Amino acid sequence: MAHGHLSDRRLTRRGFLGVGVAGGGVVLLGDRLARGAEEKTDVWVLHGTDKKKLMNAAMKVISENGGLGKDVKKLTLKVNAAWWRTPEQGANTHPELVDAFLKGCKERGVKELVIPENPCHSAKRTFAKSGLLAVAKSNGVAMIDLKSDRKLFKETAIPKGKRLKTASVARHFLETDALVNMPVAKHHGSAILTCAMKNWMGSVWDRRYWHRNSLHQCIADYCTFIKPAWTVVDATRIMLDRGPIGPSKNLKKPDLLIVSKDQVAADAYASTLFRGALPLEKIEYLKIAGQMKVGTADLSKIAVHKIEVT
Numbered sequence: 588m589a590h591g592h593l594s595d596r597r598l599t600r601r602g603f604l605g606v607g608v609a610g611g612g613v614v615l616l617g618d619r620l621a622r623g624a625e626e627k628t629d630v631w632v633l634h635g636t637d638k639k640k641l642m643n644a645a646m647k648v649i650s651e652n653g654g655l656g657k658d659v660k661k662l663t664l665k666v667n668a669a670w671w672r673t674p675e676q677g678a679n680t681h682p683e684l685v686d687a688f689l690k691g692c693k694e695r696g697v698k699e700l701v702i703p704e705n706p707c708h709s710a711k712r713t714f715a716k717s718g719l720l721a722v723a724k725s726n727g728v729a730m731i732d733l734k735s736d737r738k739l740f741k742e743t744a745i746p747k748g749k750r751l752k753t754a755s756v757a758r759h760f761l762e763t764d765a766l767v768n769m770p771v772a773k774h775h776g777s778a779i780l781t782c783a784m785k786n787w788m789g790s791v792w793d794r795r796y797w798h799r800n801s802l803h804q805c806i807a808d809y810c811t812f813i814k815p816a817w818t819v820v821d822a823t824r825i826m827l828d829r830g831p832i833g834p835s836k837n838l839k840k841p842d843l844l845i846v847s848k849d850q851v852a853a854d855a856y857a858s859t860l861f862r863g864a865l866p867l868e869k870i871e872y873l874k875i876a877g878q879m880k881v882g883t884a885d886l887s888k889i890a891v892h893k894i895e896v897t
Contacts (some may be wrong), residue, residue: 627890628883630856631846635896638823642687644896645846649817650695653848655765656816661699662692663763665815666719667771667786668730670832671708674718677824678833680771682718684821684844688769689726700726703759705733705789707832733757733789740792747879748808750801755792760813768815768850772822772857774830777802779870781831782857783818783850784810803871810850810881818853820845827864837864851882852889859886 631648635641649655655662666685672678685702692700702723706713710732714720723730733739740755760766770786777798778785784806788794790813797805822843826835841860847853851873858867877884 627888628849628852629847629890629892630849630852631892631894632856633844633846633894633896634842636842637896638681638683639687640896641823641842641844642684642819643691644894645819645844646688646691646695648846648894655692655695655697655767659697659764661701661763662697662765662767663759664688664700664702665760665766665768665770665786665790666702666704667769667781667789667821668702668704668714668717668719669707669789671712671716672833673716675824676834677771677773677826677838678831679713679717679719680769680821681823682722684819684823685719685769686722686726688767688819689722689728693726697765700728701731701759701763702728703731703733703739703757703790705757705791705794710734731757731759733792737792743812745808745812747811749804751797751805751808754809754812756813757790757792760790766813766815768818770818770820771825772820772845772860773826773833774828774835774861774865776830778806778872779865779867780854780858780861782820782854783815784854784872784876787813803875806872807875807879807881810876811879815850816848818845818847818850820853820857822857822860825860827861839864849882851876851884855884855886856889856891 633644666680668679670678674681720730739757741758743756744753745751768783770783772782775781787809822841824840826833827837829835845853845857873884
């Protein structure tokens with residue numbers, strides 16, 4: 588459980604804490620659940636229209652709350668780059684966020700970064716149209732098409748899995764110093780919501796097995812095994828329908844980043860952005876993950892730290 592100085596529980600709703608961020612200021616609006624924060628799971632919710640400033644602020648939160656880890660030389664970033672869609676359509680992680688993140692990692696001494704993805708559409712088309720390939724190249728980072736070679740995967744046991752006992756996992760997620768998950772939040776026809784936990788389906792070879800064998804349980808099972816250092820949810824724009832591919836007829840723009848060490852808590856908070864649009868009670872993998880103690884799914888046990896990025 589993280590306890591950063593941005594979440595000073597002595598602050599009142601009228602209090603604020605300013606922190607410097609390159610290119611903009613960050614102001615803490617107040618902890619909605621500040622009382623008893625020492626017993627709660629931290630989720631930072633950053634609001635702003637400038638994506639570079641948003642990510643710079645997120646990197647500051649990360650740095651001040653444990654960082655990426657000790658002696659991190661190699662970092663694997665899991666984005667959502669599964670679909671042949673433009674950044675504005677909201678099907679993939681926004682490239683401006685990824686660009687700022689990669690730059691921030693290099694500034695913090697990370698020497699090697701990789702972005703592996705097993706896309707649903709053709710990687711050649713998807714990676715380019717999403718804008719993510721150009722960003723990766725401009726930062727000297729390899730964007731890897733996992734669909735291209737079965738040998739990139741390793742059969743791996745999921746010891747705590749109930750339905751998912753093993754999975755062929757891309758080696759990039761197994762052989763790294765730090766792992767960061769940067770999904771986009773959006774509607775999903777089968778899972779109701781796809782966000783951090785479901786984004787890991789792009790790290791395995793056979794995601795069809797998950798769909799055929801209790802999708803929600805498999806999502807939770809896999810998350811008992813894979814533990815990112817941080818989850819950074821792209822909720823700058825969210826698809827309220829026609830997900831995961833789109834284009835959505837109802838695209839909302841919350842202009843938010845959701846940051847947490849707990850991927851379940853990040854998803855739980857992200858789900859609140861869809862109230863009134865999606866049947867949230869049917870997001871079974873959140874309930875299952877909470878019951879399996881993968882992370883915190885109960886919103887009453889989450890300390891939400893709201894930050895305005897100006």
